[in-house]
Amino acid sequence: MSKVPLSRRPFTASAAGVGTSLMLSLLLSACGGGSGDNVGEPPAPAPAPTPTSVAVPGAPSGTFDTLGTAEFSLRYGVERYDFVWSPSAQATHYELWEDPDGPGPLPEVQAGNAITGTRHTFEISQLHQRVNATYRLRECNGTSCSFRATTLAPDALRAHFLFDRQGSSVLAPFNATAGTPVLVSADLKTLVIGAPDPVSTTTLPRPAPAVDNSAVHVFVRSAVGVAWQPQARLQASNRRAPACNNAAQDYCHSSSFGAGLALSADGNTLAVSATGETSNARGVNGDQANTDSLAAGAVYVFARTGGSWSQQAYVKASNTPARNNTWCNLSYWATQPCDGQNFGASVALSADGNLLAVGAIGDDSKSTGVNGDANDTSAVFAGAVHTYARTGSTWAPQAYLKASNTDAGDGFGTSVSLSADGSTLAVGAIFERSSATGVGGNQSDNAQSPFGAVYVFSQDRGSWSQQAYVKAPVNTVVGGTEPMSYFGGRTALSAHGETLAVGSVRGMAYVYARTQNTWQAQAHMFPAGPNVIRFGEAVGVSADGNSVVTAAQDVGSEASAFTLYFFSRTAGTWSQ
Ligand SMILES: [Ca+2]
Ligand SMILES: [Ca+2]
Secondary structure (H helix, E strand, C coil): CCEEECCCCCCCHHHHHHHHHHHHHHHHHHCCCCHHHHCCCCCCCCCCCCCEEEEECCCCCCCCCEEEECCEEEEECCCEEEEEECCCCCCCEEEEEEECCCCCCCCCEEEEEEECCCEEEEECCCHHHCCCCEEEEEEECCCCEEEEEEEECCCHHHHCCCCCCCCECCCHHHCCCCCCCEEECCCCCEEEEEECCHHHCCCCCCCCCCCCCCEEEEEECCCCCCCCEEEEEECCCCCCCCEECCCCCCCEECCCEEEEEEECCCCCEEEEEECCCCCCCCCECCCCCCCCECCCCEEEEEEEECCEEEEEEEECCCCCCCCECCCCCCCCCCCCCCCCCCEEEEEEECCCCCEEEEEECCCCCCCCCECCCCCCCCCCCCEEEEEEEEECCEEEEEEEECCCCCCCCCCEEEEEEECCCCCEEEEEECCCCCCCCCECCCCCCCCCCCCCEEEEEEEECCEEEEEEEECCCCCECCCCCCECCCEEEEEEECCCCCEEEEEECCCCEEEEEEECCEEEEEEEEEECCCCEECCCCCEEECCCCCEEEEEEEECCCCCCEEEEEEEEEECCEEEC
16 A cells, blocks of 8 residues: 655635635535436446555644735635734734624624734634624724724635535534534525534523523525525424433533534525434324423425425434433544434435434444334444435335444444435444444454444445445554544545445544445545544545545644545545
């Protein structure tokens, strides 16, 4: 396995172009007249005899995608804008001003004050409140202040790079500040932003709010480049007070409605997960009023007709625990098995919106394979995936999927990804512990720390089977001794389901390709330098499978600066 050290290409103007065309190509592919047209006509990726190993040098440098002039400009960061301006000899300090709705009625407010240098980083939180925001710079001396002439109107989507064909942001796992899932539809005219109520943290106002304010905000625009218009603010049909675990209300949780999102290609079908939802209902459209099963989780499907949204289904697992008194709403970082089914930990829709896959990482059944015993509870936190199919506007449970080697603690369902036609499903299980490498290895042992695994399923008219058991090609971080771990925290499938990208929390991204129903490892990408961390934690893949994007954090330069890395495939070989 030869290593291919390549010069790093941070998010430069040319890389931005790659990103844009990548997004457009995948979106165009996804919306081309329905998902079924291409079934059976997948592109045939050239198989590589051995995986390509792509080392990414870790020294941060380079230019960035920018907007504005030397007088006042910004460069797009990951969920942030880095404002830069030319110095003024008279200025003692500078102020950054934001008009959250641009030309709309909201007033301009100060977003950064008493800045003595010539740059300022603005973290984009509460995106739904600033999708049309504009920014100006004011310079001040001892007696007065004056605005500079330039007004910047950035495209917020460029700071929330959307590359996953399923629509969710490749950056979602990095979302420490805003906790904001963001999706955009295939035609780039519908924008969906999740805003789970922050009461779901342990720091809360007392008393806890009487009503869970979790919501999802939908915006539309008539064309790319014009302002977004708010279309809807969606909330759960059974919105209620946050669940508190004692009278002092020192540990309360919202439903986390909006924590997970999935969107059909045309933007008319939206699935919203609420991992903290508490009813013990089972199946579709059960009793929403029940509150007996903490952190059971639910998914709400919304449909849009003529610009008007309505809730189409209230979706629960087929085996929701009748009662659970222990709160444990698992996060991406969870390392401990715990109670709570966490249905909705991951969610995906097919391009036509007629197939829904939902991960329930707290599923306790020891069963394996397809449609096994869902009522067994002997494997705590083994995890499961439930699928649902829509006929007309009616949803029904379709399948109950488990790993081929189910064990307690595996967290099967950490991530889910569907091909456009819904015939291929990838499921991550980040705590799986076998020492197998590559595809189809020995899955029976539990000799390792949580390396993680990915399982690929395929279906024919609703009949599912597991197609591959996928592990990392190596079990250590290349060039180091640290064990690889949490493989499968993120999965992404190309439109045809023939290319699979997998992210691991610790340091690598992987690509696998399928030929004639056989999967093999095609590449793994990793940072060669010490200053890049969280590489591979998030991955996205283009519709044609020939482009992969991942993000990483540079710790050698600016604090918390994230950079995107693009890779492309030519004749089965990957390079940066
Ligand atoms: Ca305004
Ligand atoms: Ca195992």
